[in-house]
Amino acid sequence: xxxxxxxxxxxxxxxxxxxxxxxxxxxxxxxxxxxxxxxxxxxxxxxxxxxxxxxxxxxxxxxxxxxxxxxxxxxxxxxxxxxxxxxxxxxxxxxxxxxxxxxxxxxxxxxxxxxxxxxxxxxxxxxxxxxxxxxxxxxxxxxxxxxxxxxxxxxxxxxxxxxxxxxxxxxxxxxxxxxxxxxxxxxxxxxxxxxxxxxxxxxxxxxxxxxxxxxxxxxxxxxxxxxxxxxxxxxxxxxxxxxxxxxxxxxxxxxxxxxxxxxxxxxxxxxxxxxxxxxxxxxxxxxxxxxxxxxxxxxxxxxxxxxxxxxxxxxxxxxxxxxxxxxxxxxxxxxxxxxxxxxxxxxxxxxxxxxxxxxxxxxxxxxxxxxxxxxxxxxxxxxxxxxxxxxxxxxxxxxxxxxxxxxxxxxxxxxxxxxxxxxxxxxxxxxxxxxxxxxxxxxxxxxxxxxxxxxxxxxxxx
Amino acid sequence: xxxxxxxxxxxxxxxxxxxxxxxxxxxxxxxxxxxxxxxxxxxxxxxxxxxxxxxxxxxxxxxxxxxxxxxxxxxxxxxxxxxxxxxxxxxxxxxxxxxxxxxxxxxxxxxxxxxxxxxxxxxxxxxxxxxxxxxxxxxxxxxxxxxxxxxxxxxxxxxxxxxxxxxxxxxxxxxxxxxxxxxxxxxxxxxxxxxxxxxxxxxxxxxxxxxxxxxxxxxxxxxxxxxxxxxxxxxxxxxxxxxxxxxxxxxxxxxxxxxxxxxxxxxxxxxxxxxxxxxxxxxxxxxxxxxxxxxxxxxxxxxxxxxxxxxxxxxxxxxxxxxxxxxxxxxxxxxxxxxxxxxxxxxxxxxxxxxxxxxxxxxxxxxxxxxxxxxxxxxxxxxxxxxxxxxxxxxxxxxxxxxxxxxxxxxxxxxxxxxxxxxxxxxxxxxxxxxxxxxxxxxxxxxxxxxxxxxxxxxxxx
Numbered sequence: 001x002x003x004x005x006x007x008x009x010x011x012x013x014x015x016x017x018x019x020x021x022x023x024x025x026x027x028x029x030x031x032x033x034x035x036x037x038x039x040x041x042x043x044x045x046x047x048x049x050x051x052x053x054x055x056x057x058x059x060x061x062x063x064x065x066x067x068x069x070x071x072x073x074x075x076x077x078x079x080x081x082x083x084x085x086x087x088x089x090x091x092x093x094x095x096x097x098x099x100x101x102x103x104x105x106x107x108x109x110x111x112x113x114x115x116x117x118x119x120x121x122x123x124x125x126x127x128x129x130x131x132x133x134x135x136x137x138x139x140x141x142x143x144x145x146x147x148x149x150x151x152x153x154x155x156x157x158x159x160x161x162x163x164x165x166x167x168x169x170x171x172x173x174x175x176x177x178x179x180x181x182x183x184x185x186x187x188x189x190x191x192x193x194x195x196x197x198x199x200x201x202x203x204x205x206x207x208x209x210x211x212x213x214x215x216x217x218x219x220x221x222x223x224x225x226x227x228x229x230x231x232x233x234x235x236x237x238x239x240x241x242x243x244x245x246x247x248x249x250x251x252x253x254x255x256x257x258x259x260x261x262x263x264x265x266x267x268x269x270x271x272x273x274x275x276x277x278x279x280x281x282x283x284x285x286x287x288x289x290x291x292x293x294x295x296x297x298x299x300x301x302x303x304x305x306x307x308x309x310x311x312x313x314x315x316x317x318x319x320x321x322x323x324x325x326x327x328x329x330x331x332x333x334x335x336x337x338x339x340x341x342x343x344x345x346x347x348x349x350x351x352x353x354x355x356x357x358x359x360x361x362x363x364x365x366x367x368x369x370x371x372x373x374x375x376x377x378x379x380x381x382x383x384x385x386x387x388x389x390x391x392x393x394x395x396x397x398x399x400x401x402x403x404x405x406x407x408x409x410x411x412x413x414x415x416x417x418x419x420x421x422x423x424x425x426x427x428x429x430x431x432x433x434x435x436x437x438x439x440x441x442x443x444x445x446x447x448x449x450x451x452x453x454x455x456x457x458x459x460x461x462x
Numbered sequence: 463x464x465x466x467x468x469x470x471x472x473x474x475x476x477x478x479x480x481x482x483x484x485x486x487x488x489x490x491x492x493x494x495x496x497x498x499x500x501x502x503x504x505x506x507x508x509x510x511x512x513x514x515x516x517x518x519x520x521x522x523x524x525x526x527x528x529x530x531x532x533x534x535x536x537x538x539x540x541x542x543x544x545x546x547x548x549x550x551x552x553x554x555x556x557x558x559x560x561x562x563x564x565x566x567x568x569x570x571x572x573x574x575x576x577x578x579x580x581x582x583x584x585x586x587x588x589x590x591x592x593x594x595x596x597x598x599x600x601x602x603x604x605x606x607x608x609x610x611x612x613x614x615x616x617x618x619x620x621x622x623x624x625x626x627x628x629x630x631x632x633x634x635x636x637x638x639x640x641x642x643x644x645x646x647x648x649x650x651x652x653x654x655x656x657x658x659x660x661x662x663x664x665x666x667x668x669x670x671x672x673x674x675x676x677x678x679x680x681x682x683x684x685x686x687x688x689x690x691x692x693x694x695x696x697x698x699x700x701x702x703x704x705x706x707x708x709x710x711x712x713x714x715x716x717x718x719x720x721x722x723x724x725x726x727x728x729x730x731x732x733x734x735x736x737x738x739x740x741x742x743x744x745x746x747x748x749x750x751x752x753x754x755x756x757x758x759x760x761x762x763x764x765x766x767x768x769x770x771x772x773x774x775x776x777x778x779x780x781x782x783x784x785x786x787x788x789x790x791x792x793x794x795x796x797x798x799x800x801x802x803x804x805x806x807x808x809x810x811x812x813x814x815x816x817x818x819x820x821x822x823x824x825x826x827x828x829x830x831x832x833x834x835x836x837x838x839x840x841x842x843x844x845x846x847x848x849x850x851x852x853x854x855x856x857x858x859x860x861x862x863x864x865x866x867x868x869x870x871x872x873x874x875x876x877x878x879x880x881x882x883x884x885x886x887x888x889x890x891x892x893x894x895x896x897x898x899x900x901x902x903x904x905x906x907x908x909x910x911x912x913x914x915x916x917x918x919x920x921x922x923x924x
Contacts, residue, residue, distance in 0.1 A: 034738065035557055035560045035561075035744070036734060036735050036737075036738035036739070036744050037735065038557070039561070039564065039731040039732075039734045039735045039738075039744065040731065040732060040735035042727075042731050043727070043728045043731035043732045043735070046724050046727060046728050046731075047724075047728050049724070050720075050721060050724045050725070050728075053721075092554065092557045095497055095500070095554045095557070098497045099497075099501070102501065257804075258512075258515075258804075258808045259512060259515075261805050261808050261809075262508050262509075262511070262512045262808060262809075263512070265504075265505070265508060265809060266505045266508050266509050266512075269501040269502065269504050269505035269508075270501075270502060270505045272498060272501045273498050273499065273501045273502035273505070275498075276496065276498035276501075277498070282497070282498050282501065340805045340808075341805070342719075342720075342805075343723050343802045343803070343804075343805045343806055344805055344806055344809055346720045346723050346724060346802075347723075347724075347727060347806060
């Protein structure tokens with residue numbers, strides 16, 4: 001047992017240390033880059049990403065592990081191991097990572113249900129608005145100009161925008177692990193996190209359009225805001241019109257899950273393209289496509305529902321019971337677009353986060369101002385969401401506030417985009433990734449402590 | 463109802479006719495190729511591939527539809543519509559198509575079970591061998607030199623190799639549709655089709671190595687054969703050793719389906735890389751990886767088994783019945799690597815076939831010798847497998863022979879590879895794609911007719 005574990009460790013080590021230099025050399029020698037080498041890079045990143053999910057064992061989200069292992073692999077050059085430098089240059093990996101983030105936003109869109117958002121009510125909406133506005137304003141107008149004097153206003157805008165969106169996954173996980181998902185606090189936090197994703201994406205649309213056109217007059221901002229809103233509303237309106245039509249005829253050609261999957265991806269990809277075409281980020285389009293595809297048509301029933309259906313059949317006790325159970329199972333097997341998209345996500349999404357981690361240049365942090373910048377922004381990131389907690393009404397405001405603190409996927413997408421557009425420098429990029437890591441790393445223990453304290457006080461959860 | 467169908471047709475038409483020229487122009491104007499445009503190409507190809515699956519309605523396999531729609535789209539330039547020419551140049555689409563064929567061979571490998579192959583028995587093995595040797599020899603030594611005089615021996619080798627592998631999917635589908643899957647003939651054909659995939663891939667490994675090194679001496683051939691065999695055997699031996707070990711420790715990190723999926727892909731991609739590294743085609747490695755991952759560990763139970771398990775729980779009628787059903791369903795939900803890979807296949811595999819179709823240059827067929835070549839090779843393709851049927855023992859030899867005729871995925875992979883290596887010219891490529899289309903198109907009606915004739919004769923199927 002112990003021996004075989006050693007063997008396993010040695011193998012994984014060999015995989016990284018032995019195979020990669022061969023690659024690095026073969027490319028250094030100037031040979032053409034073949035697809036096969038990209039396949040190996042892919043395998044390496046997938047393995048690294050999966051090993052990184054070890055952090056889930058200590059209550060941390062997988063995305064944090066992927067980021068950190070990316071940072072480690074991408075900075076091995078600092079200790080003389082340059083074997084991963086070639087991955088950074090691989091255009092196919094870059095393409096797959098970009099496709100991955102489009103898929104991720106599509107998934108987030110699929111999970112966000114417009115109807116459900118309406119139900120969460122005014123409180124979640126208030127928390128979301130305050131939690132978006134306060135960090136955005138303080139990032140853009142206070143902490144940016146103060147800690148990074150002399151940079152362009154667009155850089156400050158991106159800095160502010162990065163701090164807006166709460167990472168719903170991380171928060172949900174902590175509540176789930178402690179069996180608190182049904183509390184009022186959790187419901188508000190989860191609702192607000194979904195709404196601030198939408199608000200964040202609108203801000204992203206505006207900010208990136210400003211960065212692209214260069215203008216930042218009130219008129220431009222107004223125009224871009226209008227365009228972004230019109231796109232989202234238009235996409236949702238026409239999408240809701242077209243989706244059932246497409247579904248109807250495509251399912252007549254073939255009603256299998258392959259068709260459903262393809263139809264969903266066609267929506268995702270063409271909306272991503274359209275968004276880009278009118279000057280918004282492709283991910284905004286992918287998110288809209290996810291919102292459009294009505295989960296009611298697509299989403300698998302929850303597992304308890306399968307059991308309930310099977311139970312109903314059993315209760316009826318008819319002679320054809322077995323055939324009916326068969327049918328129930330088949331029905332449930334038919335309906336999961338979200339589940340069908342998942343494997344594509346498994347393949348592509350970790351690429352984005354490992355690659356994001358790899359592009360952090362640790363040497364930029366060996367520099368007091370940047371380190372102070374990271375810490376300063378982290379403080380703003382904390383305070384902004386704690387303020388948001390105060391408008392949550394008659395609940396534990398601290399729990400709501402702390403629950404909103406983690407930044408994650410959406411924030412990282414913002415900084416990556418900012419860097420692509422040339423408004424976020426390498427050092428600011430590294431600082432912001434550190435902010436995301438810190439908010440993600442610090443929240444779970446604090447939230448756990450608050451929730452356990454609440455338990456002791458009331459002994460009767462809501 | 464009719465109106466909404468018209469609306470749908472108009473929409474799809476608009477998608478193709480309106481959006482694509484915009485793209486074509488924007489690229490003609492010299493603007494940088496952005497990822498977003500590749501996203502739209504992807505959506506277009508996916509839509510085309512799905513519309514092509516309409517051929518399944520008339521009893522034809524989806525791959526045939528994908529090929530044909532590819533041929534149509536890729537040759538619209540002949541009637542003045544050059545809007546799809548840019549797709550052919552898109553390197554990211556090319557990469558995804560290559561990844562798609564790797565995934566496809568991995569899937570075929572996963573479906574081929576070494577144990578099951580042993581059981582099919584001597585007859586299937588005989589049929590497979592004859593069905594590989596006769597078309598290969600007659601392609602390489604007779605029809606090639608006769609119809610394409612003056613070309614290199616390597617070209618003839620590829621021509622022969624293309625004719626070896628039966629497309630198991632097409633044949634299985636016809637037997638299935640007529641409820642004949644359990645007949646002896648069907649079992650022999652299906653077993654032989656799997657074995658000739660393996661034989662075909664060994665031949666491919668040899669032939670492509672010859673094409674790469676240029677040598678074709680008996681010594682070289684012997685060496686390459688040995689290398690290919692050693693790789694397959696080595697991959698299977700070490701793979702079977704490593705797979706459980708990897709599975710054991712990776713599943714300790716995380717036991718969800720994401721981990722299973724990632725582990726499978728890591729195997730697939732690294733074996734593909736290794737194969738390329740020692741001079742074989744990446745798909746040979748992917749196939750070996752599929753063989754290695756034991757379906758017993760991974761494959762979902764058949765649906766009847768789910769029902770059986772649920773039934774057992776019901777029969778026990780224990781108080782905790784509901785929880786147990788829940789558990790059974792969860793167990794069954796846990797185990798499907800093949801199902802997890804499927805969506806990735808839905809996304810990537812059609813790309814390969816539509817793109818293969820698109821690279822057929824129809825104008826090369828406006829030329830009597832090439833047309834005769836296609837027909838001549840088709841005749842050899844038919845005869846070679848009919849001869850194989852004669853060694854099938856006491857069954858309807860015609861049914862076995864005709865059942866082996868369809869060529870498909872593997873053959874297409876061979877010609878594509880041959881063209882990449884520069885030994886298959888555009889015209890020979892087009893002719894061979896036509897051969898694949900003809901064998902696929904003609905077999906289902908003939909086989910259906912034979913099976914119905916057999917029914918009338920015996921009225922008691924085996």
